Amino acid sequence: xxxxxxxxxxxxxxxxxxxxxxxxxxxxxxxxxxxxxxxxxxxxxxxxxxxxxxxxxxxxxxxxxxxxxxxxxxxxxxxxxxxxxxxxxxxxxxxxxxxxxxxxxxxxxxxxxxxxxxxxxxxxxxxxxxxxxxxxxxxx
Amino acid sequence: xxxxxxxxxxxxxxxxxxxxxxxxxxxxxxxxxxxxxxxxxxxxxxxxxxxxxxxxxxxxxxxxxxxxxxxxxxxxxxxxxxxxxxxxxxxxxxxxxxxxxxxxxxxxxxxxxxxxxxxxxxxxxxxxxxxxxxxxxxxxxxxxxxxxxxxxxxxxxxxxxxxxxxxxxxxxxxxxxxxxxxxxxxxxxxxxxxxxxxxxxxxxxxxxxxxxxxxxxxxxxxxxxxxxxxxxxxxxxxxxxxxxxxxxxxxxxxxxxxxxxxxxxxxxxxxxxxxxxxxxxxxxxxxxxxxxxxxxxxxxxxxxxxxxxxxxxxxxxxxxxxxxxxxxxxxxxxxxxxxxxxxxxxxxxxxxxxxxxxxxxxxxxxxxxxxxxxxxxxxxxxxxxxxxxxxxxxxxxxxxxxxx
Numbered sequence: 001x002x003x004x005x006x007x008x009x010x011x012x013x014x015x016x017x018x019x020x021x022x023x024x025x026x027x028x029x030x031x032x033x034x035x036x037x038x039x040x041x042x043x044x045x046x047x048x049x050x051x052x053x054x055x056x057x058x059x060x061x062x063x064x065x066x067x068x069x070x071x072x073x074x075x076x077x078x079x080x081x082x083x084x085x086x087x088x089x090x091x092x093x094x095x096x097x098x099x100x101x102x103x104x105x106x107x108x109x110x111x112x113x114x115x116x117x118x119x120x121x122x123x124x125x126x127x128x129x130x131x132x133x134x135x136x137x138x139x140x
Numbered sequence: 141x142x143x144x145x146x147x148x149x150x151x152x153x154x155x156x157x158x159x160x161x162x163x164x165x166x167x168x169x170x171x172x173x174x175x176x177x178x179x180x181x182x183x184x185x186x187x188x189x190x191x192x193x194x195x196x197x198x199x200x201x202x203x204x205x206x207x208x209x210x211x212x213x214x215x216x217x218x219x220x221x222x223x224x225x226x227x228x229x230x231x232x233x234x235x236x237x238x239x240x241x242x243x244x245x246x247x248x249x250x251x252x253x254x255x256x257x258x259x260x261x262x263x264x265x266x267x268x269x270x271x272x273x274x275x276x277x278x279x280x281x282x283x284x285x286x287x288x289x290x291x292x293x294x295x296x297x298x299x300x301x302x303x304x305x306x307x308x309x310x311x312x313x314x315x316x317x318x319x320x321x322x323x324x325x326x327x328x329x330x331x332x333x334x335x336x337x338x339x340x341x342x343x344x345x346x347x348x349x350x351x352x353x354x355x356x357x358x359x360x361x362x363x364x365x366x367x368x369x370x371x372x373x374x375x376x377x378x379x380x381x382x383x384x385x386x387x388x389x390x391x392x393x394x395x396x397x398x399x400x401x402x403x404x405x406x407x408x409x410x411x412x413x414x415x416x417x418x419x420x421x422x423x424x425x426x427x428x429x430x431x432x433x434x435x436x437x438x439x440x441x442x443x444x445x446x447x448x449x450x451x452x453x454x455x456x457x458x459x460x461x462x463x464x465x466x467x468x469x470x471x472x473x474x475x476x477x478x479x480x481x482x483x484x485x486x487x488x489x490x491x492x493x494x495x496x497x498x499x500x501x502x503x504x505x506x507x508x509x510x511x512x513x514x515x516x517x518x519x520x521x522x523x524x525x526x527x528x529x530x531x532x533x534x535x536x537x538x539x540x541x542x543x544x
Contacts, residue, residue, distance in 0.1 A: 020159075020491050021491075021542070024487075024488065024491070024542065025542060028484075028542060028543060052482075052483040052486075052498060052499045052514065053481060053483045053513070054513070073481055073513060074481035074482075074483040074484050075480075075481060075484050075543060076483065076484045076487050077481075077483060077484075111487075111490070112487070119483055
């Protein structure tokens with residue numbers, strides 16, 4: 001599936017929720033699922049420090065596709081990471097570079113991707129793209 | 141006894157909704173809300189008096205200058221400074237602190253020591269670290285205990301003839317602890333050190349008397365006292381202000397200028413280079429008048445009542461821990477739910493229209509002490525109500541249910 005297909009799928013899933021409580025409960029449940037990152041990658045090198053919560057990101061290249069794993073110490077942040085990873089992981093670097101994150105607005109979670117939240121997510125999206133640019137350079 | 145329902149009518153923002161819910165504003169330690177009287181004074185200034193000050197012979201400039209200087213006198217009276225020229229208008233507490241730190245760079249030498257407290261906001265740590273880097277002076281820290289209080293026996297040990305400056309907040313922004321500044325000042329003076337007190341968190345709750353405290357420098361921000369942002373004050377004893385060199389060069393701070401030599405203006409203008417925040421300066425006085433019309437005794441009594449009520453109600457929630465448990469504190473409740481990240485709780489409270497601060501409150505050393513990533517901080521003002529505290533308690537319970 002392309003990044004856009006996955007994002008549309010997520011928008012469809014979220015359209016079933018009636019209010020913020022259901023959306024948040026879903027995010028929280030996503031956040032509670034298995035660890036999203038192998039503990040060996042939860043290092044200071046991979047950390048993105050927000051004023052509010054911490055985020056760890058790790059990237060690996062497999063068959064010309066980038067695979068991301070990530071984690072956070074806050075559960076709602078982690079839920080949003082799960083959604084971002086679902087759209088960006090297992091994609092070609094070029095597609096990741098070109099992708100946008102406006103679908104987060106459409107599913108009613110815009111506030112979490114606001115720079116004022118300082119939860120590390122804005123920096124995380126930048127970091128995902130940086131990895132994609134770095135690996136794209138290797139492919140060229 | 142203050143009438144909170146009447147007071148709330150002064151604050152237009154308190155009747156707005158956030159995310160469809162009535163706003164519950166508990167982020168007063170970050171900034172206070174603005175009463176209509178202050179908003180009107182801003183409009184009045186720009187509608188009737190807007191002119192540059194201290195330099196025009198025309199009527200508008202005279203009137204604006206008079207209002208600006210009248211406000212300085214109000215600030216002087218409020219803090220009980222000996223002279224109005226001991227009050228320097230700044231852009232806020234951070235500016236005030238930097239002005240003093242910069243001034244001390246010409247007074248300190250290698251081996252001198254500066255003592256700061258462990259309860260400081262970042263803005264109180266960084267300027268001194270920079271000053272130490274420039275001068276070779278050493279930074280010493282008064283440690284805190286589990287209740288979030290400064291350990292005075294350790295402070296006594298830190299003081300020596302090398303101590304040149306001691307500096308602490310009057311009240312901690314992260315925990316609300318009221319520090320024993322009278323003792324800190326007296327002991328520092330015994331070794332000949334100057335004392336700077338950051339009153340940013342104290343001034344919304346307490347009316348400090350700088351002469352009774354015998355403090356050398358005292359700084360505060362208008363925006364935490366129902367005033368505008370970008371406006372603050374620095375009190376300095378005349379002898380100290382005369383010792384410090386000017387902070388910035390520019391208009392207004394000079395007496396005579398030639399290319400060979402410039403002589404500086406007298407206090408307070410020596411430290412007020414350029415066109416100041418004129419509206420902010422004038423309205424700072426309005427904000428002080430407003431708070432005094434309610435009365436700081438009435439404010440303290442009422443806020444204590446809110447603090448006691450909030451403490452008791454929050455502690456009824458299982459797994460909730462309050463940080464900062466000193467007997468001497470203002471209406472700040474910093475807390476966490478066991479096993480739950482403060483960001484998650486803050487996000488859900490926001491959805492319920494409740495504004496709290498989450499995170500490390502720019503006081504990372506305190507969070508490191510407690511080994512936590514941050515806290516949820518609810519800080520109450522005199523316009524808050526017990527019903528709003530009930531809404532907070534319900535919100536925290538809901539967040540706990542959703543997140544566990």
